[in-house]
Amino acid sequence: MDAPILIDLAQRPGVTIQVITDTTHCGLSGAFYLAETKSGHRVAYLETAADGTTTEESEVVLDLELRFSTLMTVALRARESLTFLERMLDEWTD
8 A cells, every 4th residue: 555545544534544653563473453343242363474363362352452552652643644654755756
């Protein structure tokens, strides 16, 4: 996904994009997704280069929720992230 698409998405209602500028963080071990049903049932999807897996194990889900929370604290805020993306686009297209 390139910067113009991210900039467009970041300006849409209900969409939040936060950029992490640190080169090391707890999200580098692989992509993951968290979901919660209306009844409060929590599920995690973990993605690897070759495969993906879904788990309901509470320890795994709790660990990933903590990782997500940590990532949000080190990421730029939404407006700062948009400004960062716009600045990068300007630099890349010069």
